[in-house]
Amino acid sequence: xxxxxxxxxxxxxxxxxxxxxxxxxxxxxxxxxxxxxxxxxxxxxxxxxxxxxxxxxxxxxxxxxxxxxxxxxxxxxxxxxxxxxxxxxxxxxxxxxxxxxxxxxxxxxxxxxxxxxxxxxxxxxxxxxxxxxxxxxxxxxxxxxxxxxxxxxxxxxxxxxxxxxxxxxxxxxxxxxxxxxxxxxxxxxxxxxxxxxxxxxxxxxxxxxxxxxxxxxxxxxxxxxxxxxxxxxxxxxxxxxxxxxxxxxxxxxxxxxxxxxxxxxxxxxxxxxxxxxxxxxxxxxxxxxxxxxxxxxxxxxxxxxxxxxxxxxxxxxxxxxxxxxxxxxxxxxxxxxxxxxxxxxxxxxxxxxxxxxxxxxxxxxxxxxxxxxxxxxxxxxxxxxxxxxxxxxxxxxxxxxxxxxxxxxxxxxxxxxxxxxxxxxxxxxxxxxxxxx
Numbered sequence: 001x002x003x004x005x006x007x008x009x010x011x012x013x014x015x016x017x018x019x020x021x022x023x024x025x026x027x028x029x030x031x032x033x034x035x036x037x038x039x040x041x042x043x044x045x046x047x048x049x050x051x052x053x054x055x056x057x058x059x060x061x062x063x064x065x066x067x068x069x070x071x072x073x074x075x076x077x078x079x080x081x082x083x084x085x086x087x088x089x090x091x092x093x094x095x096x097x098x099x100x101x102x103x104x105x106x107x108x109x110x111x112x113x114x115x116x117x118x119x120x121x122x123x124x125x126x127x128x129x130x131x132x133x134x135x136x137x138x139x140x141x142x143x144x145x146x147x148x149x150x151x152x153x154x155x156x157x158x159x160x161x162x163x164x165x166x167x168x169x170x171x172x173x174x175x176x177x178x179x180x181x182x183x184x185x186x187x188x189x190x191x192x193x194x195x196x197x198x199x200x201x202x203x204x205x206x207x208x209x210x211x212x213x214x215x216x217x218x219x220x221x222x223x224x225x226x227x228x229x230x231x232x233x234x235x236x237x238x239x240x241x242x243x244x245x246x247x248x249x250x251x252x253x254x255x256x257x258x259x260x261x262x263x264x265x266x267x268x269x270x271x272x273x274x275x276x277x278x279x280x281x282x283x284x285x286x287x288x289x290x291x292x293x294x295x296x297x298x299x300x301x302x303x304x305x306x307x308x309x310x311x312x313x314x315x316x317x318x319x320x321x322x323x324x325x326x327x328x329x330x331x332x333x334x335x336x337x338x339x340x341x342x343x344x345x346x347x348x349x350x351x352x353x354x355x356x357x358x359x360x361x362x363x364x365x366x367x368x369x370x371x372x373x374x375x376x377x378x379x380x381x382x383x384x385x386x387x388x389x390x391x392x393x394x395x396x397x398x399x400x401x402x403x404x405x406x407x408x409x410x411x412x413x414x415x416x417x418x419x420x421x422x423x424x425x426x427x428x429x430x431x432x433x434x435x436x437x
Contacts, residue, residue, distance in 0.1 A: 002082075002148070004139045006065035006112070006127055014062040014113070018044050021064075021100040021111040032080045032101035036092050037119060042423050043098050046416055047115040050096065053412035054122035054405075063127060065112035067139055073148055076103045082142050083110030089138055089205065089221060093214070094118040095125060119412065122405060134220055141210065176202075176213065177228050180237075187241050201316070210234055216316060327399050339407055346400035353393045360386040 009017055022040060027033050030040070038046045051057045067083055074082075080101040087097045096115040101108065116124050140150040183196035194204055197213070205212045205221060211234050212221040224232035231240070336342050363379045363386070 002070075002139050002143050002150075003068045004065065004135050006063050006114070006132070006135065008060040008127065009062035009064050009113075009116075011058060011061055014047065015044050017062065017064050018098060018113050021098055021113050023102075026102040026104045027100050028076070028103060032076055032103065034080070034084050034099045036084070036087050036095075036097040036099065038096040038098070038115075039420055039423050040098055042419060043096065043113075045419055047096055047117075049415045049419065050115060050119045050122075050412055051117050053408050053415065054117055055408075056117045056122070056124060060116050060124070062116050063112070063114040063125065065114065065135075066109055067112070068107055068109035070149065071107045074108055074146075076101055076108055078146060079108045079110060082139075082146060083112070085142055086110075086135075086139055087112055087114075089212075090135060091125070094120045094123075119416070122408065131220070138221075172218070173222075173227060176215075176222070177224075177232075180224060180228075180232060184237060184240050189241060190238055193237065193241060206234075323399070323402065326395070327403060330396060330399050339404065342400055342403055346397060346404070349393055349396045349400065353390065353397055356386055356390045356393060360390065 022030060022033050024030055033040050035043055047062070048057075051061065067086060069079055080099070083099045083101060087099050091097050091114055095118055098111075098113040100111045100113075102111060114125065118125070143150050179197070179200050179202070183193050183200070186196050187193040197204055201215050203214045205214065210223065210225065212223045214221045225234075225236075230236055330336070334341070334345055336345065360383055363383050367376050367379050367383075
């Protein structure tokens with residue numbers, strides 16, 4: 001049984017937390033220290049590069065967590081392996097984490113030092129009750145996979161009913177569920193299922209008897225069985241694929257003595273022939289046709305006009321293409337030739353946006369008072385015009401922020417590359433010196 005928790009680190013304390021976690025006396029000369037998206041010995045410098053690059057050095061600058069096991073239940077090697085897998089699953093795609101296993105006490109425990117700012121998108125990590133529950137649940141599943149004890153809790157019907165209601169009303173979850181059903185329908189075996197899910201932009205994390213799904217649109221991994229019910233467990237999905245594949249087995253052809261393997265081959269050929277994935281050329285051709293017709297493919301409803309089902313990556317690519325097009329138009333319209341020009345335009349548009357919002361709020365406050373009906377209708381028309389202007393100016397501010405973010409991201413990635421390169425060269429020189437001795 002493992003107990004987990006995470007707490008925020010305030011300004012100026014992250015260095016001391018890293019030093020405490022990586023203490024050689026507690027980690028057997030740093031044998032049980034691992035870095036995820038960072039090199040442990042220079043982790044503090046790497047984290048500060050990310051923070052300074054995105055301008056987020058205030059308030060909560062990191063998180064300090066632990067995973068504590070029962071006395072005598074686990075070895076240091078297994079504990080560290082579980083800790084690394086837990087950190088990889090929870091934060092490995094976006095954040096820098098140091099995992100340290102302390103073996104100086106009776107109960108072996110892992111420490112996690114997490115950078116609050118993502119190196120991938122510059123956004124801060126938000127710790128709440130849902131994340132706390134997710135951390136504990138992921139820890140319990142890993143412990144169960146390694147044969148360790150976990151806490152058994154009584155299921156609440158109210159909680160399950162809420163989860164079912166949320167899964168049936170949330171648009172993202174509904175789309176994920178439909179994609180899973182589509183992959184099952186198209187597949188002849190489990191490997192096909194994994195391939196179709198990957199082609200639609202999902203990443204499957206398989207634990208043997210259970211699996212989770214991650215993609216760009218999810219803040220964290222989800223377990224289909226927990227979200228959608230027993231029909232979406234790993235065992236049940238395999239069974240559904242076999243049932244889908246075996247539809248023809250119950251047909252009259254089998255009763256007439258036709259070879260079973262021949263029927264299976266005919267059915268397999270039929271599936272691939274009639275339900276194949278569209279080629280890249282076909283999808284691009286349809287994109288060109290609909291763009292030429294002036295159809296906005298970024299709107300969700302317009303995807304129905306396309307013959308083939310688009311993957312998550314394809315939908316994302318269309319939105320990115322629209323954004324790049326708007327940015328190019330903006331650069332040409334305002335004659336932007338440097339990032340200083342871009343920052344100046346951003347400040348101007350930000351001030352204009354604040355002014356428009358203030359005017360709209362003033363009109364809304366006036367409409368709440370007892371005024372003549374004609375004046376109220378006049379204010380409503382002005383509010384509608386201001387809302388249109390706010391949307392346009394807000395879009396320009398968003399595009400400025402996006403282009404500045406790209407600059408910051410490139411700067412952060414370059415600085416991380418250089419510091420990691422120097423550290424690796426330094427470590428290699430030390431190894432060569434030891435070898436020469």
